[in-house]
Amino acid sequence: MRPERLFRAADAPPFAATPRTDVRLAEILLYDVNDSPFCLKVRICLNVKGVPFRRVALTVGRLRELRRINPLGKVPVLVQDELVIPDSSRIIRHLEADHRDPVLIPPGREARAYASLLEEWADEALYFIVGAFKWLNPANRDAAIANTVNEMSGILLRPAVGRVLAWRIARRYAAWGYGPGALEHFRERMRENLATLSTLLDGKEYLLGRVPTVADVAVFAQLAWMRRYAERDLLDDAPVVREWLDAFAALPPVAAALAS
Numbered sequence: 001m002r003p004e005r006l007f008r009a010a011d012a013p014p015f016a017a018t019p020r021t022d023v024r025l026a027e028i029l030l031y032d033v034n035d036s037p038f039c040l041k042v043r044i045c046l047n048v049k050g051v052p053f054r055r056v057a058l059t060v061g062r063l064r065e066l067r068r069i070n071p072l073g074k075v076p077v078l079v080q081d082e083l084v085i086p087d088s089s090r091i092i093r094h095l096e097a098d099h100r101d102p103v104l105i106p107p108g109r110e111a112r113a114y115a116s117l118l119e120e121w122a123d124e125a126l127y128f129i130v131g132a133f134k135w136l137n138p139a140n141r142d143a144a145i146a147n148t149v150n151e152m153s154g155i156l157l158r159p160a161v162g163r164v165l166a167w168r169i170a171r172r173y174a175a176w177g178y179g180p181g182a183l184e185h186f187r188e189r190m191r192e193n194l195a196t197l198s199t200l201l202d203g204k205e206y207l208l209g210r211v212p213t214v215a216d217v218a219v220f221a222q223l224a225w226m227r228r229y230a231e232r233d234l235l236d237d238a239p240v241v242r243e244w245l246d247a248f249a250a251l252p253p254v255a256a257a258l259a260s
């Protein structure tokens with residue numbers, strides 16, 4: 001059996017990656033938007049595994065290039081040589097195959113299934129709710145546009161890019177039947193999700209126990225994103241989740257990903 005670090009040694013910090021000196025790999029590029037939870041999820045995993053990469057910040061000028069490599073036009077996309085991998089979950093499984101240590105996807109069948117379920121729940125359910133907060137709440141409008149657009153375009157184009165983006169996303173939510181009037185509905189859904197998460201975390205350091213996994217990374221990425229907006233107040237009623245978020249944010253690879 002490979003000497004994978006499933007359980008950290010008493011003196012080792014969580015997420016202490018062993019630097020790779022045995023392989024020479026092509027440079028990894030990450031097409032990235034700073035205020036995207038999926039990009040944050042991937043940056044955390046790259047840092048955790050000690051894999052060097054170069055951020056390619058998505059700008060208006062690079063949109064065509066992005067569509068060429070990912071016809072869905074979504075970030076993150078990882079590029080390494082000829083290899084182009086869109087989608088955070090696929091990227092993480094690719095990283096896990098090439099950089100096993102430290103393990104983020106538990107090898108046991110049950111633990112792996114549980115971690116994948118939580119990852120999917122974060123990526124779909126939490127993302128949808130936090131996206132509604134970000135784009136439907138007028139109180140978040142300026143922060144939403146600044147966080148998303150400042151890196152994407154030069155100062156002159158920013159107002160127009162911000163308006164187009166906000167309009168496109170609000171139109172998507174409208175097609176699903178949600179407008180600003182649905183904000184209380186989304187707050188209630190988030191309260192329920194935070195209560196569920198409090199139950200799952202009760203008495204545990206991480207979602208699966210003593211070791212951080214992809215489940216922690218995925219849930220963290222969505223809630224760290226929510227903290228940038230007015231609905232961070234919902235965490236006041238979920239102290240267990242808040243403490244877990246604070247502790248996770250302080251881990252060096254996570255802090256570095258948040259800052260990048």
Ligand SMILES: N[C@@H](CCC(=O)N[C@@H](CS)C(=O)NCC(=O)O)C(=O)O
Nearest residue numbers: 036037038073074075076087088089
């Ligand atoms: N399932 C994808 C979702 C990626 C995604 O939705 N990314 C957003 C940014 S947070 C995006 O690029 N949206 C642009 C669009 O939908 O046109 C993943 O896990 O990477």
